Amino acid sequence: MRRKAAVVVSRKLGSTFEPRPPKPKIKDLNITSLIDILTILLVFMLKNISMDAVEKNAPEGMLLPTTITKDKLIKTGLTVNVKIYPDKILYGTDNIKIGTLDEFMTKNEVRSSLLKLLRLEAKRITDDGNIPSLLIQGDRDLDCRYITEFINFSASASFANIYFSTIHTDNLNEVLGL
Amino acid sequence: MAHPPSKSRNLQKKHPRPLNLIPIMNLFIVVIPMLMMIMVSVHLALIEIALPAAAEKKIEQEDQEEPPPRIILALLPDKFEILVGEDEEYTIPVKDVSDIFAKYDYNELNERMSELKTEYNEQNTIDILPDPSVKYDILLKSIDICKFNGFPAIKYLTSTRKIFRAKQKGGA
Numbered sequence: 001m002r003r004k005a006a007v008v009v010s011r012k013l014g015s016t017f018e019p020r021p022p023k024p025k026i027k028d029l030n031i032t033s034l035i036d037i038l039t040i041l042l043v044f045m046l047k048n049i050s051m052d053a054v055e056k057n058a059p060e061g062m063l064l065p066t067t068i069t070k071d072k073l074i075k076t077g078l079t080v081n082v083k084i085y086p087d088k089i090l091y092g093t094d095n096i097k098i099g100t101l102d103e104f105m106t107k108n109e110v111r112s113s114l115l116k117l118l119r120l121e122a123k124r125i126t127d128d129g130n131i132p133s134l135l136i137q138g139d140r141d142l143d144c145r146y147i148t149e150f151i152n153f154s155a156s157a158s159f160a161n162i163y164f165s166t167i168h169t170d171n172l173n174e175v176l177g178l
Numbered sequence: 179m180a181h182p183p184s185k186s187r188n189l190q191k192k193h194p195r196p197l198n199l200i201p202i203m204n205l206f207i208v209v210i211p212m213l214m215m216i217m218v219s220v221h222l223a224l225i226e227i228a229l230p231a232a233a234e235k236k237i238e239q240e241d242q243e244e245p246p247p248r249i250i251l252a253l254l255p256d257k258f259e260i261l262v263g264e265d266e267e268y269t270i271p272v273k274d275v276s277d278i279f280a281k282y283d284y285n286e287l288n289e290r291m292s293e294l295k296t297e298y299n300e301q302n303t304i305d306i307l308p309d310p311s312v313k314y315d316i317l318l319k320s321i322d323i324c325k326f327n328g329f330p331a332i333k334y335l336t337s338t339r340k341i342f343r344a345k346q347k348g349g350a
Binding site: 032041049064067068071141143161165166168172177 | 199202203206209210213214216217220221222223224225226227228229253282284285288308309310311312313314315317318319321322323325326330334336
């Protein structure tokens with residue numbers, strides 16, 4: 001009001017001042033559409049989320065085989081995870097490097113250190129009242145000789161329950177190669 | 179004396195307040211990155227196998243009567259070989275030798291396993307015997323096909339490998 005009055009006064013006085021243009025009103029940001037998108041995203045992610053600890057541990061740099069069936073871990077079973085890459089063997093969740101596959105097949109030190117680790121872990125699991133299980137995550141290009149040897153080896157370390165880790169699919173044709 | 183209505187009480191002039199979406203936006207900004215971090219894009223599965231000693235104990239407990247014939251699936255570099263009991267033997271040769279992953283006829287194996295399940299409905303176990311040079315992928319696909327056709331118990335044969343080879347050579 002004051003400004004208007006001032007302008008009027010100035011016009012009366014013959015001044016060259018012009019009235020200021022009205023300030024544009026700041027509109028509120030319309031975030032409704034953004035909320036819609038985020039709600040859809042949230043629902044999608046909640047659907048896909050898995051609370052299964054095993055499903056989160058897909059090993060990096062390893063091509064797992066694909067299967068249509070899947071089994072459940074036995075009750076009171078605790079797994080020890082072993083990752084067998086074409087060039088190395090990693091033990092446990094800490095990915096302790098045991099050695100290469102050739103070393104595992106030939107070197108006695110490598111085998112004895114792995115056997116010691118497996119036996120200790122199996123004893124710890126059994127002492128807690130659980131059943132030791134071995135989860136083998138192997139690259140699909142491995143020869144079965146290594147898997148067979150590893151199964152024999154882990155059986156001698158009191159692991160009776162052995163699981164292979166695979167990628168699950170619902171498409172049978174993918175498994176059949178059609 | 180009644181008071182006149184308040185000047186501020188003019189319902190016609192009142193506009194609905196815009197919903198304050200800022201708190202829910204804050205929530206989304208926290209929750210969505212967290213979910214993106216822990217979202218599983220690849221679903222892993224577990225395939226259980228049994229060692230011969232453990233599987234035999236189970237079979238002894240389950241089957242008191244005459245057991246169904248033992249089914250052995252041998253994975254050889256050039257064929258699948260299915261031995262049913264002492265007599266029956268099926269061979270599924272490879273389709274294409276040039277490609278290392280596509281050569282095995284999984285479709286034929288699937289059909290054969292389905293037939294075996296129909297014939298020996300009481301049998302739930304398959305003994306699997308992979309050749310050392312066969313790829314792990316082929317082993318797991320074969321196990322998967324067996325399980326899919328109603329053979330949930332897979333017995334991984336390791337110690338009888340040499341016996342099987344000797345038997346093969348003797349048969350040939």
